[in-house]
Amino acid sequence: MRFSGFIGWAMIAACGAAAFARPRPIVVKVVVVTMFEQGQDTGDAPGELQYWVERDHLDRVYAMPAAYHAVRMNAQGEMAVLTGQGTANAAATITALGLDPRFDLRHAYWLVAGIAGATPERASLGSAVWARWVVDGDLGYELDAREMPQEWTTGYIPLRKAQPFEEPATPLDGQVYALNARLAEWAYGLTRDVALADTEKLREARSHFDGAMAQRPPSVTMGDEISSSTYWHGNLMDAWATRWVSYFTGGKGAFVTTAMEDTGTLLALKNLSRAGRVDWKRVMVLRTVSNYDRQPRGTSAAASLAQQRVGAYSAYLPSLEAAYTVGHTVVQQVLSLWPQDERATIGSEAPSIREQK
Numbered sequence: 626m627r628f629s630g631f632i633g634w635a636m637i638a639a640c641g642a643a644a645f646a647r648p649r650p651i652v653v654k655v656v657v658v659t660m661f662e663q664g665q666d667t668g669d670a671p672g673e674l675q676y677w678v679e680r681d682h683l684d685r686v687y688a689m690p691a692a693y694h695a696v697r698m699n700a701q702g703e704m705a706v707l708t709g710q711g712t713a714n715a716a717a718t719i720t721a722l723g724l725d726p727r728f729d730l731r732h733a734y735w736l737v738a739g740i741a742g743a744t745p746e747r748a749s750l751g752s753a754v755w756a757r758w759v760v761d762g763d764l765g766y767e768l769d770a771r772e773m774p775q776e777w778t779t780g781y782i783p784l785r786k787a788q789p790f791e792e793p794a795t796p797l798d799g800q801v802y803a804l805n806a807r808l809a810e811w812a813y814g815l816t817r818d819v820a821l822a823d824t825e826k827l828r829e830a831r832s833h834f835d836g837a838m839a840q841r842p843p844s845v846t847m848g849d850e851i852s853s854s855t856y857w858h859g860n861l862m863d864a865w866a867t868r869w870v871s872y873f874t875g876g877k878g879a880f881v882t883t884a885m886e887d888t889g890t891l892l893a894l895k896n897l898s899r900a901g902r903v904d905w906k907r908v909m910v911l912r913t914v915s916n917y918d919r920q921p922r923g924t925s926a927a928a929s930l931a932q933q934r935v936g937a938y939s940a941y942l943p944s945l946e947a948a949y950t951v952g953h954t955v956v957q958q959v960l961s962l963w964p965q966d967e968r969a970t971i972g973s974e975a976p977s978i979r980e981q982k
Contacts, residue, residue, distance in 0.1 A: 650729035654702035655959045657952065658719070658737045660886045661710050663936060666697070670936065673739045676949040677705045681956075692721040701960055704728075711854040712763070712889030719893035723902045730897075734907040734959050734971075737890060738952040740944040741850070741882040741912035742933075744863050745836025748881050748914050750827050751843030751943035753951040754850075755813045756910040758878035759802040760870045761888040762853030779865045783872075790872050801873045802891045805906045809847065811972030812909055815958055816845050816951045822943060830939035833921035843914075843943065845951055848881025849874070850912060852888040858933060859926030863919045882912040906970045911952050915944035 662672035667679050677683060683697035683705050693709035706722055708715040723730060741754070748754055768780035779789050784797060821843035831840050851866045870880035887910055898905035915938040920929035938944070962971060 652729045653704050653733045654963050655734045655956050657705040660708050660739045674707045692718040715886035715889030716893045719890050723897035730903050737910040738948045740915040741884040742916050742918035743882045743914040745834045745839035745917045747848055749838045749841040750914050750940035753845045753913045753947045754848045754882050755809050756850045757806045757809050758849040758874050759887050760851050760873045761800045762851040764800050794872050796873050799892045807972040812955050813847050816954050819951050821947050849878040850882045858930040860919045883918050884912050913944040913947040915940050
């Protein structure tokens, strides 16, 4: 019995020593969420990740077997993750990262920084857009437009409804995301005067489009996003998206950008927040305009869509530059404020822009 007792105490002591020796999780201060890369992380044609890796010296690489791609960090606590394209890849990758015991993400800020299409009514090529709302564009019923009733404007119908935009809107869990408006407005206030490059190529591309903002030079603005894994295009789809965002946000959101992954990312972050792994109030979405979501003047939607390919968008490189330039301004400010704001969310005490007006 004494021998057995000795073994038991030895095992307890060994387990305690092992637990004591386990390294503490790495504190992450800000996570930059990117969605696609064209090739390698550095040294070739850039996608959304490359400028962050090269310019912020994200040289510490951590393999992520359960995710789409390894994550990268620097010594300042800045991390970048590459989710892969589409909502499924995004949800899986962010969940894998959020549950990884190597990282302490409880107080991290999350910045989605990627390119997008946009309506020329509310944003211009090369612009950067901060979102308050992100609305899912995939969940629904659909009729081929050739078989829909003549009085309908679209064959796309909200789930559990019998016709397009039937009231009242009843979004499912995960269909509409209201971001921290104060944080978004803080980020916008910090970056609204950031200069974004305008070029002769951009001016020429803009000249072929109609819309209230189509001819404007790039700028930083606020506006909301529709997120869907289906890449849609054209004047009529633009009209659908405008109404879809307004419908599901009760008129509070205004459609500006269209992207593919963000409802997957946000669903994962919502779930991780409930589990105490991340802080939902610290999530920001920044999308920059690589192309317009509809055809130029005198061109069919089909012909225009045929030209919409990654790397060939009319503002592809300017939009990548804008995502880094505007996003980096916020990242640097987060890092500089970290000593006093690790536990107090930035912007939580400041009046919102709407309250100041």
